[in-house]
Amino acid sequence: AVPEAFLFAVICGVIVSFIIGLVALRASGVAFMIVTLMFSQAAFLTVLYFGDITRGDEGIVIKDDQRVFSVFGHAVNLADPLVRYNIALAFLALAIFLCLAVVRFRIGHVLVAIRENENRTAMLGYDVKRYKLIAFVLSGSFAGVAGAAYALLFAYAGSTLASIAYSIHPLLWTLLGGAATVLGPVLGTALMFLLVDFASGF
Numbered sequence: 001a002v003p004e005a006f007l008f009a010v011i012c013g014v015i016v017s018f019i020i021g022l023v024a025l026r027a028s029g030v031a032f033m034i035v036t037l038m039f040s041q042a043a044f045l046t047v048l049y050f051g052d053i054t055r056g057d058e059g060i061v062i063k064d065d066q067r068v069f070s071v072f073g074h075a076v077n078l079a080d081p082l083v084r085y086n087i088a089l090a091f092l093a094l095a096i097f098l099c100l101a102v103v104r105f106r107i108g109h110v111l112v113a114i115r116e117n118e119n120r121t122a123m124l125g126y127d128v129k130r131y132k133l134i135a136f137v138l139s140g141s142f143a144g145v146a147g148a149a150y151a152l153l154f155a156y157a158g159s160t161l162a163s164i165a166y167s168i169h170p171l172l173w174t175l176l177g178g179a180a181t182v183l184g185p186v187l188g189t190a191l192m193f194l195l196v197d198f199a200s201g202f
Contacts, residue, residue: 002069002078006148013144014137021136025129037164044162059158060151067155084153091149092186095142099182102138111135115180 024035047054054060067078078084102108110131113121122128151157160166170185177188 009148010144017137017140021133040167047159062155
């Protein structure tokens with residue numbers, strides 16, 4: 001069923017991000033980036049290695065009749081483009097709201113302090129490693145939700161979604177729209193897709 005599959009995928013995202021965070025956060029700076037990309041490449045190769053289960057480059061295609069579920073007695077068909085659009089829009093709005101909430105709460109202030117001066121934040125008595133792990137798990141949870149939603153909305157999950165390119169793209173969109181902001185990555189993503197669609201016409 002769709003809700004159970006979605007919930008399972010999100011839980012897996014939280015668990016995997018927690019485990020990877022414990023390892024990756026031992027490094028910092030460029031080394032941290034390399035370690036996270038290493039995990040991305042390992043995931044990509046794992047998907048290819050277990051091709052009998054994951055179907056490798058071909059990927060797993062979900063049938064339309066498997067993407068129908070009920071909410072409060074009302075049937076929801078993910079094969080309907082309008083339904084998919086509204087669900088994706090709802091997820092985007094929820095993600096922005098949650099990011100704004102995190103920024104405004106204490107954890108957000110501490111994370112900003114860590115970004116500006118990690119050593120001084122530690123001297124003030126904050127457990128920097130714990131807060132960084134929380135941020136890492138939050139990030140992984142967002143990625144888990146996005147991945148689960150993508151697979152169910154577009155009825156496809158393949159090895160290309162585990163490639164390094166899908167780890168680099170968000171960094172580029174963030175840099176384009178403006179780092180250290182909530183709406184910057186959203187605007188950067190929108191601008192990049194508009195440019196790609198516009199350029200593809202030529």
